[in-house]
Amino acid sequence: MSIPKKKIFCVIPAWNEEANIVKTLEDVILFTDEIIVVDDGSTDDTLVLVNNFAKKTNTKNKKVIALSHIINRGQGAALATGNELALSLGADIIFHFDADGQFLSTDISKVLEPLLFDEFDVVLGSRFLGLESEMPFSKKNIIMPIARLFMNFFFNAHLTDPQSGFRALNRGAWEKIDIEQDGMAHCSEIIIKVLKNNLRVKEVPIKVLYSEYGLGASGGFKIVKDLFLRKIS
Amino acid sequence: MLQQFLALTIVLYFVIRLFVQKSKDKISFSEFIFWFIFWMFVSSSVVFIKKIDSLAVYFGFSASGINILSYLALAILFYLFFRIRIRLAEMERNISIINKELTIKNYKKII
Numbered sequence: 001m002s003i004p005k006k007k008i009f010c011v012i013p014a015w016n017e018e019a020n021i022v023k024t025l026e027d028v029i030l031f032t033d034e035i036i037v038v039d040d041g042s043t044d045d046t047l048v049l050v051n052n053f054a055k056k057t058n059t060k061n062k063k064v065i066a067l068s069h070i071i072n073r074g075q076g077a078a079l080a081t082g083n084e085l086a087l088s089l090g091a092d093i094i095f096h097f098d099a100d101g102q103f104l105s106t107d108i109s110k111v112l113e114p115l116l117f118d119e120f121d122v123v124l125g126s127r128f129l130g131l132e133s134e135m136p137f138s139k140k141n142i143i144m145p146i147a148r149l150f151m152n153f154f155f156n157a158h159l160t161d162p163q164s165g166f167r168a169l170n171r172g173a174w175e176k177i178d179i180e181q182d183g184m185a186h187c188s189e190i191i192i193k194v195l196k197n198n199l200r201v202k203e204v205p206i207k208v209l210y211s212e213y214g215l216g217a218s219g220g221f222k223i224v225k226d227l228f229l230r231k232i233s
Numbered sequence: 234m235l236q237q238f239l240a241l242t243i244v245l246y247f248v249i250r251l252f253v254q255k256s257k258d259k260i261s262f263s264e265f266i267f268w269f270i271f272w273m274f275v276s277s278s279v280v281f282i283k284k285i286d287s288l289a290v291y292f293g294f295s296a297s298g299i300n301i302l303s304y305l306a307l308a309i310l311f312y313l314f315f316r317i318r319i320r321l322a323e324m325e326r327n328i329s330i331i332n333k334e335l336t337i338k339n340y341k342k343i344i
Contacts, residue, residue: 038336067336077329081336088337182329229322 006092006116008032010108011082013075014099015040018049025053027105028097029062031112034089036065036082037099041072046099075165076186080179087174095168103166107206111168114202121173121199124159124191125166125206134210143220147188150224155192159203163187166206173199184219185226192227240279248272278302 010032014021021037028035039047047068054064067081079096086094093115097103107125114120127135128144135144144163151157165187169177176197181189194201251272255265278285285298294301 065340067340069332069336071328071332073329073332077332080329081333084333085337085340180326182325229318230326 007090008034008093008095008112009082009086009089009091010035010095010097011079011086012037012097012099013040013078013082014038014042014046014050015072015075015078016042016044016046017099018042018044018046020101021046021049021099022053024097024099024101024105025050025057025064028108029057029064031105031108032095033061034063034065034086034091036067036086038067038078038082039069040074040078041069074182075184076179076189077182079186083174083179087171091174092171093168094171094174096165098165102208102210104207104209107166107204110204110206111166114204115168115170118170119200120202121170122194122201123168124161124201124203125164126159126161126203127164127206127208128160129203129205135208136210147220147223151188151191155188155195157191157195159191159201161203162191164206166208169194169199173197180230181226183222183226185223185230188223188227189230237279237282241276244272244276244279 010028012021012024012028012035014037017024025035025037037050039050047066050064050066054066057064065085067085069078069081083094093112095108095111097105097108103125111123111125114123144161147162148160151159151162163184167190173194176199177190177193179186179189248269251260251265251268254260255262260268282298282302285301287298289298289301
């Protein structure tokens with residue numbers, strides 16, 4: 001069966017990622033035609049490197065766009081900016097990918113495939129579906145189960161990975177989801193809004209390489225606080 | 234008596250500050266009214282502390298009037314803190330929206 005032609009955009013939020021951004025772009029550009037990098041007020045050379053990469057790479061069929069936040073607003077805010085531009089440029093599918101080199105570009109096709117055939121509206125990469133991610137012990141066995149329980153209990157979200165940043169949604173789905181959480185709470189926010197809108201969701205196994213710990217227990221509390229404040233404000 | 238005098242002096246200081254800030258247009262009219270009523274309430278409570286004592290007894294509180302006022306002050310402080318947190322969250326959200334629109338506008342200006 002031939003794959004239907006769709007306009008696919010990758011949105012990469014980046015904050016002080018000069019060490020990883022070029023390698024990430026080199027990997028991702030093999031799997032998508034258009035990449036939007038949102039530099040979230042970096043103080044290093046991330047933006048310069050992205051612009052240089054874009055100059056070298058941009059052709060009629062391949063395009064890397066560098067956006068720059070004048071101030072740092074957080075990963076959720078950077079993704080919201082990237083999404084808005086992608087939608088205005090006619091994206092059929094938008095997927096999110098981290099700039100820190102922890103995701104594997106070889107997982108991209110797995111995440112996109114169910115959307116290309118219009119079988120689902122939302123595909124979420126899960127670190128808990130068989131593929132062995134090198135996740136720190138406490139994160140895997142304490143923080144993530146608590147996060148799962150929280151999402152399960154309060155939002156009826158029966159998903160294996162409540163904090164995955166690797167996701168792809170079709171245009172119709174993104175048009176219904178406005179990312180309002182600036183920080184890391186956007187992951188939970190997107191899941192909550194996906195369920196609220198009764199979108200067709202699929203989880204696919206992905207592998208994540210951990211170079212740093214990432215979200216800890218205090219980050220978890222901040223997510224709960226941000227979700228609560230947004231709910232009542 | 235001396236304690237009441239001291240408390241009223243402090244209230245007077247804040248009321249004068251309030252008027253000065255309003256005259257310099259540093260606070261809005263609604264904010265001025267809110268704080269003015271608040272300080273009037275505080276000064277009345279100080280002047281009529283005995284009445285609050287009997288009011289506390291009337292409502293069946295075992296604590297004295299000054300204790301009731303302390304609890305009330307704490308409750309008001311929590312409420313104000315809560316309001317500030319919500320307002321701050323709204324402001325943060327608006328900053329992000331401005332930042333987003335500016336970023337996209339700048340990009341579209343370049344291409």
